[in-house]
Amino acid sequence: MKKVAAMLLCGAALFAADLKVGELKQHVELGYLGTSGNSDSKTLSALYGNDYQWTDSTDVHFKTDAYYGEKDGDKTDERYRAYGIVNHHYSPRGYSYVEAGALRNTFQGYNQQYNGGLGMGYVIIDDKIQLFKVRGGYQYRWANFTDGTDDDFHFLKLGANYNYQFSETGKLESELNFLKNLESTDDFETVFRIAVKVLMAENLSLRVGFEVKYDNTPPLNDDGSEKDKTDTTTTVGIVYDF
Incomplete structure (x- = not known):
């Protein structure tokens, strides 16, 4: 029992610790995913x-995820995403970022979507319990749509992240992004993500x-x-950190 407790505490320390220079931390997630909106299905996902x-x-961060579903031989859902960001800190609070991403989601109308952007951010809270930061900048997007057309866009992007370590083994992570087309008053979008991650054993959550x-x-x-304006995604997965 003492050994298990020690493993959990050690894992929790790693769960919240900052990386050292040259250190790489990786994570793989496999789980269940449910969608509603332009697609309505339940399938498996990988991240x-x-x-x-x-x-x-x-610091550099990269993430890619995918899911694909079929029912009775018909495709019910499909999405592939990749995203990377590089943050450079000028002080404990001020930083700049460069980001790039790619998306394929035919149910939302995109054969391909590519994004690239840069901007500045500010860390409001950063301690062992909470992290709260905001950012703003420019984002360029090129999209190839499923109706056979393509277009490019110029966005103002605003965002915020809030993480809360609510226990030795539990963490809440949330993110809000707002994009406003600089050339159209009606074209804007928001994406809100929230997740709870609980450590169950060493490296496994x-x-x-x-x-x-x-x-x-x-x-x-x-x-x-027009396609549906609102899409929701719910995930439940097992994460392995290494």
């Missing part, structure tokens, strides 16, 4: 991510997450009608 401390002031995306001007269906 891979890593965090790397490049220098004392520069249970993660429950929820994501809601609202797009005020979504892509069009083949018949010219």
Whole structure:
């Protein structure tokens, strides 16, 4: 019993610890995923991510996830995403970032979507219990839609992250992003993500997450009608950190 408790405490310390320079931390998640909105299905999902401390002031983060579902031979859901960000800190609170991402989600109307951006951020709270930071910048997007058209966009992007270590083995993570098209007053979207991650054994955690995306001007269906503006995703997965 004492050995198990020691393992959990050790794992919790790693769970909350900062990375050292040159250290890479990776995580793999496998689990159940349910969607509603432009798709309505229940399927399995997979995620891979890593965090790397490049220098004392520069950190790099990468994440990719995927899910695919079929029912009676018909595709019911499909999404592939990849995202990377590099943060460079000028002080304990001020930092800049460069980010890039890619998406394929035909149910939301995208054969391909590519994003790239840069901006500045500010850390409001950063202690062993809480992390709260905000950021803002420019994002460029090129999209190839399922209706056969393509276009590019210029966005103002605002975002915030809040993490809370509510126990030795439990952590809440949340993120809010807002994008406003600089060339159209009606074109904006928001994405909110929240997840609870609980350490069950050394390097092994249970993660429950929820994501809601609202797009005020979504892509069009083949018949010219708008797709649903709101999509939600619920995940329950087992995470292995190494």
